[in-house]
Amino acid sequence: MKFDLNTLVRENIKALQPYSCARSEFSGKASVFLDANENPYGSGMIKRYPDPLQLELKRKLSAIKNISVDQLFIGNGSDEAIDLLIRTFCTPGKDKILVCPPTYGMYEVSAAINDVAVTKVNLMTGTFQLNVPAILKAIDKNTKIIFICNPNNPTGNRLNDADIKTILARLNGIVVIDEAYIDFSGAESYISKIAANNNIVVLQTLSKAWSAAGLRIGMAIADSAVISLLNKIKPPYNVNVYSQQRALNLLSNYSAVKRKVDVLIDERKRLANALQKFPLITKVYPSDSNFLLIKTAEANKVYEYLAQQKIVVRNRSKLELCKNCLRITVGTKQENSLLIKALKKFEKIK
Ligand SMILES: *Cc1c(COP(=O)(O)O)cnc(C)c1O
Numbered sequence: 462m463k464f465d466l467n468t469l470v471r472e473n474i475k476a477l478q479p480y481s482c483a484r485s486e487f488s489g490k491a492s493v494f495l496d497a498n499e500n501p502y503g504s505g506m507i508k509r510y511p512d513p514l515q516l517e518l519k520r521k522l523s524a525i526k527n528i529s530v531d532q533l534f535i536g537n538g539s540d541e542a543i544d545l546l547i548r549t550f551c552t553p554g555k556d557k558i559l560v561c562p563p564t565y566g567m568y569e570v571s572a573a574i575n576d577v578a579v580t581k582v583n584l585m586t587g588t589f590q591l592n593v594p595a596i597l598k599a600i601d602k603n604t605k606i607i608f609i610c611n612p613n614n615p616t617g618n619r620l621n622d623a624d625i626k627t628i629l630a631r632l633n634g635i636v637v638i639d640e641a642y643i644d645f646s647g648a649e650s651y652i653s654k655i656a657a658n659n660n661i662v663v664l665q666t667l668s669k670a671w672s673a674a675g676l677r678i679g680m681a682i683a684d685s686a687v688i689s690l691l692n693k694i695k696p697p698y699n700v701n702v703y704s705q706q707r708a709l710n711l712l713s714n715y716s717a718v719k720r721k722v723d724v725l726i727d728e729r730k731r732l733a734n735a736l737q738k739f740p741l742i743t744k745v746y747p748s749d750s751n752f753l754l755i756k757t758a759e760a761n762k763v764y765e766y767l768a769q770q771k772i773v774v775r776n777r778s779k780l781e782l783c784k785n786c787l788r789i790t791v792g793t794k795q796e797n798s799l800l801i802k803a804l805k806k807f808e809k810i811k
Contacts, residue, residue: 462630464660466686469605469634471552474694482697485513511702514692518705521712522680526652526665531685534692537699539641539664539679542691543608544571546662546681549690550605550635551577559599559607561591563615563780565639568608580604583781589616589746591624597631607632610639612646615777615788617748619646629658635687637662642750644670644722645729652682659684669751670722673711676704725751729791735801736789741808743785752790760785763807770803 467475483497494501497510519530526533536542551558553576560568561584572579582595591609600607607628611620629636638651640663655661662683668674678700681691711718733753736745741763744756757763760778764787767774775788791797 462658462660464633466659466684469550469660470690471548471550474549474690477693479693480697482510482513484510485697506702506706509702511698511700511705513697513699515700515705518678518700518708518712521709525712525715526650526680526682528652528655528682529685532655532682532688534681534683534688534695535700536679536681536691536695538668538677539639539666539681540567540571541695541699542662542664542679542681543567543637544575545691545694546606546635546637547571547575547577548694549687551575553577556603556605557601559596559604561596561609561613563613563777563783564608564610565614565641584613584616586782589613589618589782590621591628593624593627596628600632600634602633604632604634606635606637608637608639610641611651612642612648612749614642614750615752615754615775615780615783615786617642617746617750617752617754619648619749625651629654629661632660635660635662637664639664641666641669645726645751646749648749655682655684659686662687667708667711671711671718672721673708676707678704678708725791728794728797729753732789732791732797732801735797736804739804739808741804741811752788754783754786754788756784756786758785760787762811763787763804766807767800767803770806772800772803774800 487496499509515535519533519535523530523533534542557578557580558568558572559580562581569579580599582592582599584590585592609625612618638661640650643650651661651663662681665680667676667678729748733745736742736755742755742757746754760776764776777783777786777788
């Protein structure tokens with residue numbers, strides 16, 4: 462469906478005159494930079510402000526993603542994109558987002574920070590799929606964004622395309638598809654659906670498959686009109702020089718990234734098989750991501766024991782539908798083996 466995006470954007474954002482920084486006002490070639498109050502007696506690349514629009518990085522990324530540069534936003538992590546999307550489309554105290562717990566926690570936190578209400582429609586028990594009838598019922602004229610995490614964190618599974626399609630056809634708002642884990646899933650990205658649906662925003666990140674969480678580089682991929690809005694309201698220099706440089710280096714070796722992902726997928730299989738053998742673990746949920754959600758008889762005890770052994774996993778047992786569940790990131794071969802060994806020890810002494 463094609464939307465008149467203007468009808469979804471907050472009035473103050475439409476009217477906003479954005480900050481114009483020194484580096485975006487001049488686009489020619491210069492050799493003497495007396496425009497940005499930098500101290501020239503510094504060394505190397507850090508003495509200058511970074512490219513506010515990260516064009517070199519975007520050219521490389523957009524070639525890999527098969528999109529145009531103006532369909533790509535780069536943020537200080539995809540968490541920045543989540544916040545900016547809420548601020549672009551949701552009027553505080555009036556508009557709402559919709560999320561489907563158990564899911565990634567930042568959607569709700571970002572909404573709360575912005576005084577935007579959150580409608581929650583739980584995933585379905587057992588399958589962890591979207592509850593489409595309940596979602597359609599919960600949507601109203603103030604529901605501006607629905608966040609769909611696919612594959613979902615912390616359940617690890619992919620969501621049904623048919624369900625997402627139904628929601629796309631019925632929501633007069635933005636549908637965010639958070640694909641932080643897509644590289645572990647073998648699924649096709651929703652990027653290919655943006656041309657026909659200008660209300661889709663796909664989020665991806667260098668933090669997971671790319672093994673570069675410390676760089677804080679996240680992407681929003683969408684219709685160029687949406688990307689313009691995010692660029693309009695972002696902090697001018699939101700991605701630092703060093704991160705842009707290191708990301709460029711990473712991208713020039715895409716095949717190395719793919720190899721590392723394949724290793725993790727193999728390890729996911731090995732770890733899942735091993736975990737399934739423990740009587741204390743009652744369920745290992747199927748995963749399309751780089752982590753495994755497991756159900757145990759006593760999540761808190763297992764969590765505490767592992768922590769004593771200096772192994773930290775994520776205790777998710779307080780989340781909806783996740784009673785007694787732990788989320789375990791697939792680590793290196795050696796780390797996974799240490800986890801298995803520690804669990805064996807726990808079973809013996811318990
Ligand atoms: C890890 C994660 C992110 C965070 O990405 P950053 O780019 O590191 O901010 C976003 N979404 C989901 C679902 C995640 O699990």
